[in-house]
Amino acid sequence: MCREVCSSIVSVQRGALVGTNKNPVQVNEVRFAGQRKFNRGRFLVGDYPALSEDSDTEIDNARNHGQRIDGPWVFGLLNSEELQYFVVERRNHNTSIPIVQREEQHGSTIHSDEWPAYANLANLGYTDLTVNHQHNYVDPESGAHTRGIERSWLEEKMKIMRSRRSVPRQHLQSHLDYFAWKYIRKNEKDLFVSFLRDIRTVYM
Numbered sequence: 001m002c003r004e005v006c007s008s009i010v011s012v013q014r015g016a017l018v019g020t021n022k023n024p025v026q027v028n029e030v031r032f033a034g035q036r037k038f039n040r041g042r043f044l045v046g047d048y049p050a051l052s053e054d055s056d057t058e059i060d061n062a063r064n065h066g067q068r069i070d071g072p073w074v075f076g077l078l079n080s081e082e083l084q085y086f087v088v089e090r091r092n093h094n095t096s097i098p099i100v101q102r103e104e105q106h107g108s109t110i111h112s113d114e115w116p117a118y119a120n121l122a123n124l125g126y127t128d129l130t131v132n133h134q135h136n137y138v139d140p141e142s143g144a145h146t147r148g149i150e151r152s153w154l155e156e157k158m159k160i161m162r163s164r165r166s167v168p169r170q171h172l173q174s175h176l177d178y179f180a181w182k183y184i185r186k187n188e189k190d191l192f193v194s195f196l197r198d199i200r201t202v203y204m
Contacts, residue, residue: 159179
């Protein structure tokens with residue numbers, strides 16, 4: 001029930017992200033990959049792929065104790081006030097652009113890396129400032145960076161795939177919604193009291 005409440009609250013926030021020069025929306029994606037023990041359907045930790053997460057190459061790495069699984073990818077959008085995660089099967093233009101158009105207001109400022117899937121954002125009415133991670137963490141001219149969303153990946157992926165040991169694929173979105181809920185409630189003095197209010201909002 002706890003994650004259901006968080007998912008309901010987070011869903012209300014969707015579709016209204018605004019990126020400005022002072023508070024841009026950072027977009028990025030990460031592969032939540034692991035392996036299946038005895039070829040069953042849970043994500044396990046350890047033995048991460050040697051492939052860069054910038055690759056869409058299929059992974060086939062069967063071992064005696066299990067078989068590598070490919071994905072899923074998680075696409076994220078973040079500014080100083082809101083965080084949104086979406087579990088997707090592919091990291092490509094046809095997946096990421098519709099999410100941006102649906103969730104972020106037209107004309108917003110976006111910070112992204114130079115992944116080709118984002119190449120058309122400027123033509124769609126967004127101000128897309130990019131950083132080339134092969135050369136800089138922060139673009140020296142525009143100041144563009146994706147450090148905030150990348151830091152969230154590190155924290156959430158570690159908690160989900162290490163602390164919890166395994167997460168059924170069908171529950172991954174609700175786990176991510178929980179972290180998104182914590183982010184949008186980060187300025188609350190008491191998260192528990194805030195959660196009780198949200199329960200009332202959802203069920204009453």
